[in-house]
Structures are given as C-alpha cells and as structure tokens.
Amino acid sequence: MEPQRGHHILTRLTKIRRRPQQPLTDFTELYSRIANETIYYLNLEEKKQYKEALQGWKALTTDVLFKQTLIEHSYPNTQSYTKDELSLQNGIRELYHKSVMHLERVQKLIHEGPNKKDLPSKTYSNRSSSFTRTTESPPVFQMVPGRMMKTLRNRNACSYRNAYSSSSLSSPINNISSKRREETENIKVNFVPSKPLSNITSKQHKKSVGHDDLLPKKETETYSERYMSEQILIDLTNDEDDHDGILEEPHLFDEEDSEDFEFDVSDYYDNFSEIGKEEEQPINTSKTLDEIQQHMSDLSVTSSVSSSKSTGSLKSIPEPSLRFLPNTAPALPSLPPPPISSIDRASSTDAVKSNSSEASTIMDPLKTKHPQISKLVKNNHAPYLKGTKSTPTLIVKSTPTYVTRSKSNTKSSTKSTASSPTSSLTAPKSVLQKPKTAAMAAKKVLNSKKIVNSSAVNTTKKSRPVLKSKTPKVSTSSLKKTSNHPSRPVSNSKISIQSASVNKKPMKNQTTSTNKTNRKISAQRKINSPKMREPKTEFATENDTPLDEERKNSDVDKKVLREILEDEIIDSLQGVDKQAAKQIFAEIVVHGDEVHWDDIAGLESAKYSLKEAVVYPFLRPDLFRGLREPVRGMLLFGPPGTGKTMLARAVATESHSTFFSISASSLTSKYLGESEKLVRALFAIAKKLSPSIIFVDEIDSIMGSRNNENENESSRRIKNEFLVQWSSLSSAAAGSNKNDTDNSNTDGNEDDSRVLVLAATNLPWSIDEAARRRFVRRQYIPLPEEQTRYVQLKKLLSYQKHTLSASDFDELVKITEGFSGSDITSLAKDAAMGPLRDLGDKLLETERDMIRPIGLSDFKNSLEYIKPSVSQDGLVKYESWASQFGSSGS
Ligand SMILES: Nc1ncnc2c1ncn2[C@@H]1O[C@H](COP(=O)(O)OP(=O)(O)OP(=O)(O)O)[C@@H](O)[C@H]1O
Structure with a gap:
C-alpha cells in the first residue's frame, strides 16, 4: 500500500x-x-x-x-x-x-x-x-x-x-x-x-x-x-x-x-x-x-x-x-x-x-x-x-x-x-x-483552400490525403476575401505535402476529420442561420442583405477554419506535446508589419546572400535539390542596429514563409523537461508549415559555448535538443535523396527541407562551435557605408518637408561616419523634432502647414547629443571574426 x-x-x-x-x-x-x-x-x-x-x-x-x-x-x-x-x-x-x-x-x-x-x-x-x-x-x-x-x-x-x-x-x-x-x-x-x-x-x-x-x-x-x-x-x-x-x-x-x-x-x-x-x-x-x-x-x-x-x-x-x-x-x-x-x-x-x-x-x-x-x-x-x-x-x-x-x-x-x-x-x-494566433497557419489553410477549390480536379496526387478532406465547404466569396496574397506562389503540391509532411503518413481519420470540420462549420452556420435564430436576432438582422449574411458566414468560416487548422496540425503531430505545440503557435509571427527589400538601405551583398540561400530555394524548390539543396542555417552577425532583424523580416516577407520568431525566453521553462518539449514542437510545426524560417534573435543566449562552466543544466538541455532537432532538418533533406534531374515533386517530403534556422547576434564569437558549424552561411552585417547612409537619409526624409540640398546630404553623410543604421534613424527622428522645438508652446496652435521644414541645422543640433553607438574597437573584433569565419555583407 x-x-x-x-x-x-x-x-x-x-x-x-x-x-x-x-x-x-x-x-x-x-x-x-x-x-x-x-x-x-x-x-x-x-x-x-x-x-x-x-x-x-x-x-x-x-x-x-x-x-x-x-x-x-x-x-x-x-x-x-x-x-x-x-x-x-x-x-x-x-x-x-x-x-x-x-x-x-x-x-x-x-x-x-x-x-x-x-x-x-x-x-x-x-x-x-x-x-x-x-x-x-x-x-x-x-x-x-x-x-x-x-x-x-x-x-x-x-x-x-x-x-x-x-x-x-x-x-x-x-x-x-x-x-x-x-x-x-x-x-x-x-x-x-x-x-x-x-x-x-x-x-x-x-x-x-x-x-x-x-x-x-x-x-x-x-x-x-x-x-x-x-x-x-x-x-x-x-x-x-x-x-x-x-x-x-x-x-x-x-x-x-x-x-x-x-x-x-x-x-x-x-x-x-x-x-x-x-x-x-x-x-x-x-x-x-x-x-x-x-x-x-x-x-x-x-x-x-x-x-x-x-x-x-x-x-x-x-x-x-x-x-x-x-x-x-x-x-x-x-x-x-x-x-x-x-x-x-x-x-x-x-x-x-x-x-x-x-x-x-x-x-x-x-x-x-x-x-x-x-x-x-x-x-x-x-x-x-x-x-x-x-x-x-x-x-x-x-x-x-x-x-x-x-x-x-x-x-x-x-x-x-x-x-x-x-x-x-x-x-x-x-x-x-480567444482567436487562435496561428495567423500564418491559418493563411496557409485559407490559401490552400483556394488551391483545393481550383486545383482539386487537376491535382496529380490523388492518392495522397489532401487538405481538401479537412477543409469544409466555404463560400466562394470567403475564399476571395481570404486570399490576401495573390502573388504568393504556392505550388499545387503544397497541400498534399503539408498534410503528409510529418511522418509521411496519411492523416488519420480523414472522414472523421471532415465530418468534424463540417459539424463545426454547420454549428456556426446554425447560429447565423435565420431558422435557428431566436426572435430577437431575427428582428435585429431583418434588414441584412444576403451580402451581409454572406460576409458574416465567411467571417465565421475563417475563424472556425483557423481553429480547425490549428487543432488539425496539433493532432497530426506525433510525439509532440500538445501544450507545447499550442505554445509554439503563439510564437508564430503575425505579418502585421512587413519589411521588404526596398525598405532596407544598402546591404546589397547581404540581401543577395539571403536571396540565394533562402528566398530562391523557398520559391523554386524544384531548382534547389541535390547539390544545390538550400542551407539549413544562416547567421547574421555584426554590431547592434545594423539591420539584422530587418533583413530577417524581409526574408520572411519575400519568401512567403511561415516565420517563427524565437527568443531564449520563449523556449525557457522552469518546469523540468518542458523546454525540450517546446523545442521539439517548434521544429515539428516548422516542418509541418514549411517553408518556414525559425528566426532566433540574439542566438548567443541560447547557443552559447558549452564549455562555459556557469551554464546551467536547463540551458544545456535546450541547446542539445535544439542541435538535435536542427540536425534532423539536414538528415531529412539528405534522406530525400533527390538528384538534380529529378523534377518530380511527388515525394511529398521536400517541404521538410524548406526549414531554415536564421539567427542574429552581436556576439558571434560566443556561439557554440557545434552551432557555428550548422550555420553554413555566416553573414557579416557591418556599419553602413557612405552610399548606404546616403540612401537611408534620403529614405528617411522622403516624406518630410525639408530644405536639404544635395551638398547638405553629402555633408551629412560625412559627419555620420561610424553611425549604425539605427543611429541614423535616431538622428533623423531627432532632427525632425527641431522645427517643433522652435515653436515651444505655440506648437499647440500652429497649423501643420505653417511648421517650417527640416534643415541641415536641425541635424547639426541633434548631432550634439546623438552619437554613434558602436566603438571602433568593437568593429575590429567583428572584422577579424568575419575574416576568420564569415563573409562580408555590406
Ligand atoms: N540598412 C538599414 N536600412 C534602413 N533602416 C535601418 C537599416 N539598418 C538599421 N536600420 C534602422 O535601425 C533599426 C534597428 O534595426 P535592426 O533591429 O534590424 O538592427 P539589429 O542589427 O537587429 O540590431 P540588434 O543587433 O541590436 O538587434 C531599424 O528599425 C531601422 O530603423
């Protein structure tokens, strides 16, 4: 007993x-x-x-x-x-x-x-x-x-x-x-x-x-x-x-x-x-x-x-x-x-x-x-x-x-x-x-829903369980509304790949799943349907046009779909802790504020590297096979404020991939074993929703050197699990054993390989060697050069009233030598405040059009207290590490 x-x-x-x-x-x-x-x-x-x-x-x-x-x-x-x-x-x-x-x-x-x-x-x-x-x-x-x-x-x-x-x-x-x-x-x-x-x-x-x-x-x-x-x-x-x-x-x-x-x-x-x-x-x-x-x-x-x-x-x-x-x-x-x-x-x-x-x-x-x-x-x-x-x-x-x-x-x-x-x-x-926050996931389903409708008849993968089975019938108008990325290239195979990507097994209980989905939808529809509505509701919506009704239904559909998708994904993941999976879904970055290549001044070489390593392979997976298979890890390193995070976000936007933004804190749990579960769930979901980018900002805090005696047991376990999971990406790709001439994409597993760990750090030298090895590309993002500073200043002032001439810009470019991109942004912001500062309390009464334009003098005043944040000594260290392990990306 x-x-x-x-x-x-x-x-x-x-x-x-x-x-x-x-x-x-x-x-x-x-x-x-x-x-x-x-x-x-x-x-x-x-x-x-x-x-x-x-x-x-x-x-x-x-x-x-x-x-x-x-x-x-x-x-x-x-x-x-x-x-x-x-x-x-x-x-x-x-x-x-x-x-x-x-x-x-x-x-x-x-x-x-x-x-x-x-x-x-x-x-x-x-x-x-x-x-x-x-x-x-x-x-x-x-x-x-x-x-x-x-x-x-x-x-x-x-x-x-x-x-x-x-x-x-x-x-x-x-x-x-x-x-x-x-x-x-x-x-x-x-x-x-x-x-x-x-x-x-x-x-x-x-x-x-x-x-x-x-x-x-x-x-x-x-x-x-x-x-x-x-x-x-x-x-x-x-x-x-x-x-x-x-x-x-x-x-x-x-x-x-x-x-x-x-x-x-x-x-x-x-x-x-x-x-x-x-x-x-x-x-x-x-x-x-x-x-x-x-x-x-x-x-x-x-x-x-x-x-x-x-x-x-x-x-x-x-x-x-x-x-x-x-x-x-x-x-x-x-x-x-x-x-x-x-x-x-x-x-x-x-x-x-x-x-x-x-x-x-x-x-x-x-x-x-x-x-x-x-x-x-x-x-x-x-x-x-x-x-x-x-x-x-x-x-x-x-x-x-x-x-x-x-x-x-x-x-x-x-x-x-x-x-x-x-x-x-x-x-x-x-x-x-609460709405599920897996917006990207939902986007995929909603997009795939569109594809299912248009391509279900033509699909060549009839034998494979397609998401269609999970996708309830929805109104065409809702489909139109949900396809917010008309330009997004999504391969026809994507749907089937998604549903079969993990474990290469057909989705369990396909029919049950369909029924469940339809039940959910119809339950929601019932709420909206006039038949089921109670008298008050009928009165309230008596004047609703069929369009309103349709819109309501499509809204409900979208929400239900989002929920269903998340549940489906979690259900289909085997060997993954459900709670951890839910937590990871909460980490998916919602593309609320997209960054495009044009938003980033300069850094042409870094942009090209990223396009080659990530964007093109994600958009044309058929071309990047065998020897040309995409890298699984890419590191952006350099002084703070040089645009590393911006670059990562631009990659996500331009490659139309699911973007997971992970920090040390989001993977750290004080409960024994929970952190490892989170890491496993992260990679499983990333594979499931591939193409995906797992972006780890300040990677040194997760992947610091393992020789460090002060490192605690928990972070060591996270690191080990992360490395193991990361390796599984490579082996999955290696296992696919495709050659350059094989253009068929019927394997259904290629999307597994379209998962990239993209990381940024200001301390590249403190990254663990095992992790460094996995970052096949290590891109140095240096301080902006003259041309970059010029472009950035021009961009920043393009929507403002200013009196800066070409020679003023030249002067500004010279005096901002040693400034990071972030320092330049701060300088421009402060200078833009100059005209308002001059007004003092009159600011409250002055009309917008009466405010004087920004001038060179404002910049010069701001330079009094906006100084470069990166020291010259620090730069030397980055450059020597870049020459030893990385490649330059200015
Ligand atoms: N090349 C650039 N073009 C335009 N803006 C830039 C550029 N570089 C930096 N900035 C500005 O600096 C800000 C900070 O950039 P970002 O967060 O990408 O830097 P970071 O290198 O990731 O910094 P940290 O290493 O400290 O995280 C951006 O929001 C942007 O306003």
Whole structure:
C-alpha cells in the first residue's frame, strides 16, 4: 500500500509542478470585487438611487468583461484550470449576468417606473466607465484567500466577515460616507460562486432543453428574462450540495462569523429581481424608445455606433423586443489593437473604416464595435471573453453540447466539445473565445483552400490525403476575401505535402476529420442561420442583405477554419506535446508589419546572400535539390542596429514563409523537461508549415559555448535538443535523396527541407562551435557605408518637408561616419523634432502647414547629443571574426 500511496503523491506533485499557470488568485480577486460592488449597487437600488446604481452596473459589467479578458489573456491555457478556478470563473460569469439583468431593470425603473420622482437629480458623468472612476466606490470586502478555497471546496460553509481595511477606507477611491460604512460593516458575504440562482430555474431549464429552446420566445422578453429562462448554471458539486443548504453543514471556520448577518449575493439578486417585478409598471412602449436612446447616450459607456444606421436598424425592430437591447450590450473597454494578420487585414480594415465613420453615441448591441458581442447579445447568449496574449479579440464559438449538473456529465461534455473547459461550462450559450494566433497557419489553410477549390480536379496526387478532406465547404466569396496574397506562389503540391509532411503518413481519420470540420462549420452556420435564430436576432438582422449574411458566414468560416487548422496540425503531430505545440503557435509571427527589400538601405551583398540561400530555394524548390539543396542555417552577425532583424523580416516577407520568431525566453521553462518539449514542437510545426524560417534573435543566449562552466543544466538541455532537432532538418533533406534531374515533386517530403534556422547576434564569437558549424552561411552585417547612409537619409526624409540640398546630404553623410543604421534613424527622428522645438508652446496652435521644414541645422543640433553607438574597437573584433569565419555583407 505504502509504495502505491507514494506513487500517487508523486504523480500529483508532478502534475502540480508542471502546471504552468495559476489564475486562481486573479479570479478570486475579481470575484471578490464583483461581489463587493454588487452589494453596493444593490444597496443603492434599495435606496432607490437608481441613476447611481445604473452607472454602477454599467461600470461593473464593463469592468468585469475587461478584467476577465485580462486574466484569461494572462492565463491562456484554460485546459489546465483547476476545478476551483473553473468554479470561480463560472461564478464571475453568473454575477456578470445578474449585473446585466439589474442594469436592465434599473433602466426600466428610471424611464418607465413609477418612481421617477425618487430619482436624484445629481448626475454622475464620471461614472460612465469603471476606468475613469472618480466618485465613490463601494466598500471593500476583504477576502481571505484561504477562505475562498474553503468556500469552493465546502460550498455550504462559506461566510465571510465583511472586513474593511483601514487603508482602503481612507483612500480616495474608497471614500464612502461613514453612514454607508456603518450600514455595510455588518454585512457578511456568503460567496457561492457556482450555486445556481434558483433551483426552479435550473429545473425549468432541464425540462425545456429538449424542445423549448427551438421555439420562438416572446418578443417582449428582456435579456434578463431570457437569461433566467435559459441559463444552465454549472455546479461542480452535485445536486445534493444545493439542497443541503448552509445550515446542514457546520461552518468550518470562524464560527464567530456565523453570528453575523449573512449575505448571499445570489439571494440578494433574486430578491431584487422579485422587487423589480413588483415595482414594474406596464410600460408605454411607443414613447420610450427615443427616451432610452437619448438617456443612454448620456449615460452609457462609449461604443461606436452609427447613429443613423442604428436608428435605421432599431426602427425595423419591433419595439417591445428592442426596449432593453441597447443597454444590455456590454461595451468593451478600448484595448490595444491586435496585431493584424494578413488574413484579417481586409476585414479589419473594413471594420476600421466603418467605425471611423460612426459617431460615438449609444450602446447598441446590434451595431457595436465588436460585432461578435452584438451577435451574442442578439442571440441572448452570454458573452464570454477570452484574449490571447496580444489580441483580446472575440470570436463566437458554438458549444452544442449541453452540460448537465452531474460531475461525470460535465467531464464528458468537456471532452466532447471545445478544447477549452470553459466552453463546455458555459454551454449551451455561445462562447466568445480567444482567436487562435496561428495567423500564418491559418493563411496557409485559407490559401490552400483556394488551391483545393481550383486545383482539386487537376491535382496529380490523388492518392495522397489532401487538405481538401479537412477543409469544409466555404463560400466562394470567403475564399476571395481570404486570399490576401495573390502573388504568393504556392505550388499545387503544397497541400498534399503539408498534410503528409510529418511522418509521411496519411492523416488519420480523414472522414472523421471532415465530418468534424463540417459539424463545426454547420454549428456556426446554425447560429447565423435565420431558422435557428431566436426572435430577437431575427428582428435585429431583418434588414441584412444576403451580402451581409454572406460576409458574416465567411467571417465565421475563417475563424472556425483557423481553429480547425490549428487543432488539425496539433493532432497530426506525433510525439509532440500538445501544450507545447499550442505554445509554439503563439510564437508564430503575425505579418502585421512587413519589411521588404526596398525598405532596407544598402546591404546589397547581404540581401543577395539571403536571396540565394533562402528566398530562391523557398520559391523554386524544384531548382534547389541535390547539390544545390538550400542551407539549413544562416547567421547574421555584426554590431547592434545594423539591420539584422530587418533583413530577417524581409526574408520572411519575400519568401512567403511561415516565420517563427524565437527568443531564449520563449523556449525557457522552469518546469523540468518542458523546454525540450517546446523545442521539439517548434521544429515539428516548422516542418509541418514549411517553408518556414525559425528566426532566433540574439542566438548567443541560447547557443552559447558549452564549455562555459556557469551554464546551467536547463540551458544545456535546450541547446542539445535544439542541435538535435536542427540536425534532423539536414538528415531529412539528405534522406530525400533527390538528384538534380529529378523534377518530380511527388515525394511529398521536400517541404521538410524548406526549414531554415536564421539567427542574429552581436556576439558571434560566443556561439557554440557545434552551432557555428550548422550555420553554413555566416553573414557579416557591418556599419553602413557612405552610399548606404546616403540612401537611408534620403529614405528617411522622403516624406518630410525639408530644405536639404544635395551638398547638405553629402555633408551629412560625412559627419555620420561610424553611425549604425539605427543611429541614423535616431538622428533623423531627432532632427525632425527641431522645427517643433522652435515653436515651444505655440506648437499647440500652429497649423501643420505653417511648421517650417527640416534643415541641415536641425541635424547639426541633434548631432550634439546623438552619437554613434558602436566603438571602433568593437568593429575590429567583428572584422577579424568575419575574416576568420564569415563573409562580408555590406
Ligand atoms: N540598412 C538599414 N536600412 C534602413 N533602416 C535601418 C537599416 N539598418 C538599421 N536600420 C534602422 O535601425 C533599426 C534597428 O534595426 P535592426 O533591429 O534590424 O538592427 P539589429 O542589427 O537587429 O540590431 P540588434 O543587433 O541590436 O538587434 C531599424 O528599425 C531601422 O530603423
């Protein structure tokens, strides 16, 4: 028994250790915060301070969406969320929905309720968003972290003392009146994150799931009504837990607490729903619409809406169903724009165009900046945000499987639906999920989709499994939209090569895969299809033209395709850790900011080398075989700021290859063995998506000399794995055994060889010898020569007003001797500021055209403090290493 127990403990420990993320604390904090604010706004409602409450609910809903996105952005690996984390996440959503319901209710009361006279005249313009709060905040209920854990585990024993921290009270943010403090001081919060709001509701739902969900709902239903009638709240405990109630199980901690008044947020909510119903009066719908719009334009969180469009679409919607729509859409706080992949560029440009023409007025779920949110609101689906590291973007994902309340069912449904556990937890609502960031991968599929359509009949590789089998039928318009690289030469063989490139085996379960894909697509289509749409959605999109519909479908298709592709690729990789593969996908560089040869001044020799070594072989693989096979490694070395990274990016752009940008940190994991898995996954995916470039900036930090005694075990392992994988590229090519005359490309493995490790370093001498050997080409990128400096300066000033004559340029070229490309850019930027500096404060009033042009004097002034960053001594070292191991690339 003992050894067995020990084994179990070890297994658990290993699991814990390998868990790469821990969002529990963040979720706990967020949950605590929502609960606190909720209590406060409920108090306001109780006191009939509806305007303040409305502002609060709005701010809260917006804030929750934002915070949740941030958390999930930080912890994207939802699959490894623990039960507690999922429970909290679910609880957060539950409270969020309740907040939306209250928002509606309060709006209704403000505009149509009998208590208009109770409304305070005070306006709270600053409370339109939680990000600009300046007025009072709710009191803070301090959570004891351990207690939340206990609460979750012992769902029935969960009361919290309302503990105020003196600091929070004294802070301006939490500056509440002493009276209110007294009122709330005795409140104790009973956090039951996963507790269903009412058993009746759940039961009702259970009954209705089979048939009612397809029937049209009453037009007059509000978001809250719909939510109440449709929700399936996930409870990770079983039913009994709910029936037991708090009294049946003693409090496991702090018995003193139980003497105080206990407060259950959910109960409080429910009570308020009741109160709301009592207080509600029949509403004169005909006169309220404009009022609501007007009022919301004053109060709501900003969102981009075309007022004219909005009015148009609103008019087309029967009023009863509209009345609460405008206020239920959670407005997203402005987030940094995601890097736009070439795939999305067209659509995002459209979005930007349309948004720019729209006036910022009211929150209209039908015309928000975030169409997916509006779609969800239209469908009355609970919005759920997920963000990638860099793109807190939303996409709709259908979750066709219903989740029941039993543990086992929850598990099975998790398996059977999306990869993210949260997606199953929120079923049957549509889920907003993070987009996959494998933009390049998606591009390939989307491109290949085009090819499949056009060349499927002509393809010579009928026997090989082609991506067609994985590619769902999509509309031709979507295909047109997605082919953003018309000039990109993609061989017909590419598709089959891709699907068969790893392990040279046909893709498993070809039919299953097709079916799965089609199911996914059709599930998404169903959401969009008018048949499946619920009444509100139909009203909302009544005016949609077939083109709009087509566009929506194609957007959904693209997103689904991206997901499918990533899943397919990961599934098809054998011997590769799935988590590591997902992480590597996040490393794929999105071609948001392409660099072309012309953008780089000079460096002609380096450019030619790169073309010969990488670009031509990638574009004409048939010519580069046998003796002419392309190199597997190329090193760019030289002083900092000479354009090495630019060159690498230009190579990626010009060779139309998948570009992986890897740094030491992205391969380093503190968990034992994880780094090696990452390296293996990196090379496997690079082969799968070939032609690929694995670009390693500052390669010396990964591939430093192995003789270094200070090197730790982990980096040694990464290095060894990297070298092994790198070698496998060469052997794969050598194994292909092609000769120059063999022009057939039926082998299907040639793309494996189109993987290049491109690296850059400022310290070439510290690279390990084994790695140096693999860099067949070592290109020195020196400081720019006169001609290069001239070209660069000309380029930099080409879009600026300047008075520099040819002789001024000559002078500038002379005085910038020893400057790197980066130094010259800095100098030009600083000189361009000269005319603005002269203006001083007048800058604010001066018209753009009145600003004087840049002159030589500006450059001379800037030269006072912009100095060359590379020393002459350093240059000597580079040159001697270049003459010994490299080739010059000026
Ligand atoms: N040949 C060039 N043509 C145009 N711009 C250049 C050139 N070389 C450098 N620059 C400018 O310098 C900046 C830095 O270049 P880059 O990052 O490619 O240098 P690097 O050699 O990779 O530097 P480091 O070794 O420090 O990473 C570029 O963004 C660009 O503005």
